[in-house]
Structures are given as structure tokens and as C-alpha cells.
Amino acid sequence: DAGVTQSPTHLIKTRGQQVTLRCSPKSGHDTVSWYQQALGQGPQFIFQYYEEEERQRGNFPDRFSGHQFPNYSSELNVNALLLGDSALYLCASSYPDRRETQYFGPGTRLLVL
Amino acid sequence: QQQVKQSPQSLIVQKGGISIINCAYENTAFDYFPWYQQFPGKGPALLIAIRPDVSEKKEGRFTISFNKSAKQFSLHIMDSQPGDSATYFCAASKTGGFKTIFGAGTRLFVKA
Numbered sequence: 001d002a003g004v005t006q007s008p009t010h011l012i013k014t015r016g017q018q019v020t021l022r023c024s025p026k027s028g029h030d031t032v033s034w035y036q037q038a039l040g041q042g043p044q045f046i047f048q049y050y051e052e053e054e055r056q057r058g059n060f061p062d063r064f065s066g067h068q069f070p071n072y073s074s075e076l077n078v079n080a081l082l083l084g085d086s087a088l089y090l091c092a093s094s095y096p097d098r099r100e101t102q103y104f105g106p107g108t109r110l111l112v113l
Numbered sequence: 114q115q116q117v118k119q120s121p122q123s124l125i126v127q128k129g130g131i132s133i134i135n136c137a138y139e140n141t142a143f144d145y146f147p148w149y150q151q152f153p154g155k156g157p158a159l160l161i162a163i164r165p166d167v168s169e170k171k172e173g174r175f176t177i178s179f180n181k182s183a184k185q186f187s188l189h190i191m192d193s194q195p196g197d198s199a200t201y202f203c204a205a206s207k208t209g210g211f212k213t214i215f216g217a218g219t220r221l222f223v224k225a
């Protein structure tokens with residue numbers, strides 16, 4: 001049984017560009033949450049999706065947007081990249097009846113130059 | 114009110130010793146408290162979790178102690194091994210998937 005997968009593993013962009021990160025949840029999971037983890041810090045909640053809708057959102061600007069597809073996979077989009085967006089972006093998935101129990105993927109390391 | 118405060122920032126323990134990491138929360142609405150282990154270049158892995166209706170939960174060498182009145186909880190790693198060297202995060206959430214709030218992390222190094 002494959003765990004949570006994310007792509008790409010690494011990405012380098014320049015300021016002002018746009019980026020799309022992808023996540024496939026564990027089998028049986030319908031909920032996907034995205035987190036940003038800056039170097040040396042704990043993960044910060046960006047938003048959560050289930051039933052193809054954004055259900056909760058953390059303190060992130062509208063430049064951060066997402067989408068969930070009918071197969072439960074998800075995308076995170078970041079527009080107008082800033083240097084401060086450089087971080088590890090983590091996707092976590094969970095079962096519909098245990099949404100608080102989250103399983104993380106390996107993350108996508110984004111570097112903005 | 115959404116913060117989870119974690120200490121210490123870093124910890125060095127001798128092999129076979131006990132590692133203790135502490136966390137405190139503010140929001141009494143939280144009812145799910147997981148601990149995650151993260152190795153460099155990897156995503157956090159769920160280690161053990163507790164709910165406020167119990168004061169202690171043990172899984173193998175890992176034990177969570179929970180003090181509801183003090184709004185504190187801690188992770189104890191018994192018989193610490195060099196392979197336990199990693200960053201540990203406490204977190205808090207609510208049943209149903211309220212956004213999970215993470216502590217700042219503790220870097221544990223177990224000396225052989």
C-alpha cells in the first residue's frame with residue numbers, strides 16, 4: 001500500500017513565477033491538508049480539502065490556492081513567488097472518519113531565487 | 114490561543130537514557146495531541162497520539178504523559194538509541210480535522 005506521494009521532490013523558481021505542487025493521498029483517504037515548513041521550524045497549516053472543496057484555511061495570502069480532484073489527489077498553487085516562499089511543502093492525508101490523524105508525504109523542497 | 118509551545122529546542126542524551134520533550138497548549142478546544150518524528154529530508158511520521166480522556170499512553174519505548182489541568186503533555190523515549198536521533202514535533206488538533214498546530218520542534222541527538 002503506497003503512502004502519501006508528492007511531486008516533484010525538488011523545484012527551483014525565480015521571484016514572480018508561479019508553481020504547482022502535487023499530492024496523491026494514501027489509499028482510502030479522502031482528505032488532504034497542505035503545510036509549509038520553513039527551515040528549522042514546525043509545519044504551518046495552509047489549507048485542507050475534502051469532497052473537492054477547501055474546508056479550512058490557515059494564515060496564508062490568496063497567492064496560495066489549491067484544488068482537489070475526484071480521485072482525492074490535490075494540487076497546491078502559489079502565484080507571484082517571493083523569496084520567503086522557499087520552504088518544504090508537505091501534504092498530509094487522512095481518513096474521512098479520522099481527519100485529525102494525518103499521514104505526511106515526503107514533501108516538495110521549493111527554492112525561490 | 115492557537116500556539117503550542119515546545120521545549121527544549123535541542124536535547125543530547127546518552128544511549129540507553131530517557132529523552133523527555135515537553136509541550137504546552139492554550140486552546141482548551143484541542144482534543145487530539147499527536148507526536149511526529151522527522152528525519153532530515155523526510156516528511157514527519159506519526160509516532161504516537163493521545164486524547165485528554167487518558168493521562169498516559171505507551172507504545173513500545175514511547176510514552177505520552179498528559180496533564181489536562183495544566184494543559185501540558187510530554188513525550189518520553191525510554192532506552193534511547195542512536196537511531197532515535199531526529200527532530201520531534203508535538204501538535205494539537207480537534208476531532209474532525211481542525212487545522213493541526215505544531216510546536217517548533219526538538220532536535221534530539223542520542224550519543225552512542
